[in-house]
Amino acid sequence: MKFNLVVAVILSIACVVIVGQHTTALSDEFSWRLMLLVLCLIAAVAIFVWRIRVRHQEPAVFVAVTYLSLGAVVAVAEAASGDYTRAIIIAVTAPIIPGFVVGDPRTRRWVNRIAGYSSDSPKIGHE
Numbered sequence: 001m002k003f004n005l006v007v008a009v010i011l012s013i014a015c016v017v018i019v020g021q022h023t024t025a026l027s028d029e030f031s032w033r034l035m036l037l038v039l040c041l042i043a044a045v046a047i048f049v050w051r052i053r054v055r056h057q058e059p060a061v062f063v064a065v066t067y068l069s070l071g072a073v074v075a076v077a078e079a080a081s082g083d084y085t086r087a088i089i090i091a092v093t094a095p096i097i098p099g100f101v102v103g104d105p106r107t108r109r110w111v112n113r114i115a116g117y118s119s120d121s122p123k124i125g126h127e
Contacts, residue, residue: 003115004055004062012048015070019044022081036080043073059115060108064098 023037047069055062071094079087101107112119 001055001059001062001115001117003059003117004057005052007059007063008048008051008055008066011066011070012044012051015044015047015074016041018074019077022077026081033080033082037077040073040077040080044070047073058112058119059117060101060111063111064102067101068094068098 019037019040023034023041026034026037047066051062051066051069057065071090075087075090075094078084078090101111
């Protein structure tokens, strides 16, 4: 689905930009923090590839899982860069949006309607 592809691209780019900013700030010194940030970049790319491979998932669920997965990477990157307050705020608040998108039936229907998804459309790999 195009909608899921766009969501994956936008959220992944945002994640890579945030992690990349911290990585370049620490690039002068070689430390465990820098290595953790590089691992976060690798994780962001791996999550992007994973989400692209399952892009035929229901859009509301796709958005929630992608947001939560990449949000975890950003939280770890913030902690690795030394900003523990921001890391805690992200870790605590990040599950709220995905929970609302999937948990609230009206929001879930709205996201699916925006994406052009109908519950009776064929799901690839689930025939």
